[in-house]
Amino acid sequence: xxxxxxxxxxxxxxxxxPLVSNEDWLDESQVAYIMNExxxxxxxxxxxxxxxxxxxxxxxxxxxPDRTQKxxxxxxxxxADRGIHIQSQDKYPTDPLLAGSLFAETLKEExxxxxxxxxxxxxxxxxxxxxILGELxxxxxxxxxxxxxIINNKIKVKRExxxxxxxxxxxxxxxxxxxxxxxxxxxxxxxxxxxxxxKKEIHVVTPSVKDQNQSIKKIYAPSSAKETxxxxxxVDQVVEKLVTVFRNEIKIA
Amino acid sequence: xxxxxxxxDNNGTIHRMGIESITAAQHISNTLGLSTGALVMGxxxxxxxSEASEYDxxxxxxxxxxxxxxxxxxxxxxxxxxxxxxxxxTYVLFGHSYQVRDYVPxxxxxxxxxxxxxxxxxxIDEKEVSLTKQMFNAKLFTDISPHGDxxxxxxxxxxxxxxxxxxxxxxxxxxxSISLDSSMIKSESEEPFKESSxxxxxxxxxxxxxxxxxxxxxENIPMVQDLAEALGAEISSSRPVVDSGWLPPSxxxxxxxxxxxxxxxxxxxxxxAIQHVVGMKASKNIVVINKDPEAxxxxxxxxxxxxxxxxxxxxxxxAIQSK
Numbered sequence: 020x021x022x023x024x025x026x027x028x029x030x031x032x033x034x035x036x037p038l039v040s041n042e043d044w045l046d047e048s049q050v051a052y053i054m055n056e057x058x059x060x061x062x063x064x065x066x067x068x069x070x071x072x073x074x075x076x077x078x079x080x081x082x083x084p085d086r087t088q089k090x091x092x093x094x095x096x097x098x099a100d101r102g103i104h105i106q107s108q109d110k111y112p113t114d115p116l117l118a119g120s121l122f123a124e125t126l127k128e129e130x131x132x133x134x135x136x137x138x139x140x141x142x143x144x145x146x147x148x149x150x151i152l153g154e155l156x157x158x159x160x161x162x163x164x165x166x167x168x169i170i171n172n173k174i175k176v177k178r179e180x181x182x183x184x185x186x187x188x189x190x191x192x193x194x195x196x197x198x199x200x201x202x203x204x205x206x207x208x209x210x211x212x213x214x215x216x217x218k219k220e221i222h223v224v225t226p227s228v229k230d231q232n233q234s235i236k237k238i239y240a241p242s243s244a245k246e247t248x249x250x251x252x253x254v255d256q257v258v259e260k261l262v263t264v265f266r267n268e269i270k271i272a
Numbered sequence: 273x274x275x276x277x278x279x280x281d282n283n284g285t286i287h288r289m290g291i292e293s294i295t296a297a298q299h300i301s302n303t304l305g306l307s308t309g310a311l312v313m314g315x316x317x318x319x320x321x322s323e324a325s326e327y328d329x330x331x332x333x334x335x336x337x338x339x340x341x342x343x344x345x346x347x348x349x350x351x352x353x354x355x356x357x358x359x360x361x362t363y364v365l366f367g368h369s370y371q372v373r374d375y376v377p378x379x380x381x382x383x384x385x386x387x388x389x390x391x392x393x394x395x396i397d398e399k400e401v402s403l404t405k406q407m408f409n410a411k412l413f414t415d416i417s418p419h420g421d422x423x424x425x426x427x428x429x430x431x432x433x434x435x436x437x438x439x440x441x442x443x444x445x446x447x448x449s450i451s452l453d454s455s456m457i458k459s460e461s462e463e464p465f466k467e468s469s470x471x472x473x474x475x476x477x478x479x480x481x482x483x484x485x486x487x488x489x490x491e492n493i494p495m496v497q498d499l500a501e502a503l504g505a506e507i508s509s510s511r512p513v514v515d516s517g518w519l520p521p522s523x524x525x526x527x528x529x530x531x532x533x534x535x536x537x538x539x540x541x542x543x544x545a546i547q548h549v550v551g552m553k554a555s556k557n558i559v560v561i562n563k564d565p566e567a568x569x570x571x572x573x574x575x576x577x578x579x580x581x582x583x584x585x586x587x588x589x590x591a592i593q594s595k
Binding site for chain 2: 032036059072079087106113114115116119141142143144145146147150151153154155159160161162163171178180181182183184185186187188190201208230231233235236237238239240241245247248249250251254257258259261262264265268269271
């Protein structure tokens with residue numbers, strides 16, 4: 020089983036998000052980056068399949084500027100076998116169709132059986148790249164996987180649906196699957212893993228330049244959509260004011 | 273046809289977010305004077321067709337194909353791609369449902385045209401179109417423009433447009449033929465199921481008391497239940513409360529739970545992650561009690577209290593009971 024895991028380096032939840040002066044992207048020099056949360060689960064799913072079968076290869080693939088090698092190295096220290104770094108020109112593409120195309124161009128000769136990705140990135144949040152890649156490489160696709168099982172050269176996936184429903188879907192390989200956060204328990208790297216990762220290969224690829232199909236014109240802090248009436252005072256005063264709002268403003272009988 | 277709205281089946285009726293995208297299509301159509309159509313398919317085509325034709329649209333298209341009776345990413349992506357090829361719309365609109373997230377990226381890849389997903393508003397004139405999208409976990413907003421040839425695929429986040437604003441009318445219907453064969457469908461789906469029994473339909477609730485991680489521990493849940501009972505409200509929660517096992521999944525509001533629009537949504541200790549907010553922001557009155565004044569939920573609150581839930585809730589219950 021040859022498995023690729025797409026990982027992305029994104030701003031951490033506590034990172035400042037200052038904007039550049041022309042307000043079309045972040046000032047990256049002040050951003051604290053981490054591995055995208057759901058990508059940790061994608062990596063763990065791949066490592067568990069390799070361990071269960073006692074055979075196979077897990078290749079971690081990331082698109083981005085040089086800094087992205089940090090998350091590739093992190094994945095190698097957790098047990099991925101080798102890395103591919105797709106060098107983004109200038110800055111990371113904000114067009115998932117372009118990103119998916121760059122992954123497809125790089126990975127088409129690799130003939131992966133499975134490609135795992137996180138359900139969406141915590142920065143742009145499109146949730147498309149892994150699925151676009153699957154389509155471009157002629158693979159089966161599924162989103163929001165809660166668990167996976169390999170049966171007779173097919174993959175059976177428990178998908179999360181809306182309104183608390185789930186569904187089992189069995190599809191032929193190769194398949195590109197995005198996984199939901201919380202579907203497994205991601206491991207921490209061991210000291211041995213961290214030492215070993217230094218010797219593992221990261222292959223750097225510089226793809227040809229292509230135009231974006233969509234781009235960010237402006238990025239800005241949201242203005243509060245609503246006037247919020249703040250209710251203040253002691254607990255008793257707050258309770259009394261809330262009851263008045265319920266009765267007189269919201270008109271709860 | 274200039275604007276095509278792709279409608280989704282929700283057990284024989286049009287998915288709520290599909291009606292919202294009809295509202296969006298009518299808005300664009302009015303702004304630019306464009307023709308508008310909708311597309312239905314799947315095993316409930318007949319009932320969806322009659323429901324959709326009661327809206328003010330130029331046409332409702334339908335596809336009858338046995339391979340589309342059950343949803344599959346393979347089949348639906350190919351079917352929508354073929355309809356787009358035949359009808360040549362400028363804009364193709366969707367509600368940003370789980371199903372749309374599952375197959376529309378593939379339509380984008382098949383057409384090599386962009387999918388502007390999860391938009392919250394559209395700004396359009398003769399020269400340019402741009403979509404607003406939340407990024408960085410809703411901490412920043414972005415205005416995004418598509419480039420190059422049409423069509424542009426666009427999905428709208430839940431409640432970006434209101435289903436009540438969709439104008440009724442009388443649309444013509446027309447069948448569209450596509451060609452699919454079974455070798456294209458590489459997956460088999462089993463029946464959808466729920467993990468736990470006992471469903472609660474919150475969508476029709478007038479009053480909802482909703483509890484988040486800020487309640488602290490499972491032992492504090494009965495306090496919230498008492499308040500809900502005093503108000504005559506249903507109780508719901510955000511995902512962390514369900515993941516911790518404090519309430520069953522059937523009570524969850526948000527993108528992986530139910531969508532609600534009550535007269536009052538009282539949010540207790542809910543921070544306001546985007547996955548929760550999409551399920552409740554259509555509520556008429558949002559009242560927030562949270563100890564963290566920076567919690568993003570305050571941005572959509574009509575009334576806000578910064579305070580300690582464990583102090584406020586019992587006294588509030590008592591005050592309501594004494595009326």
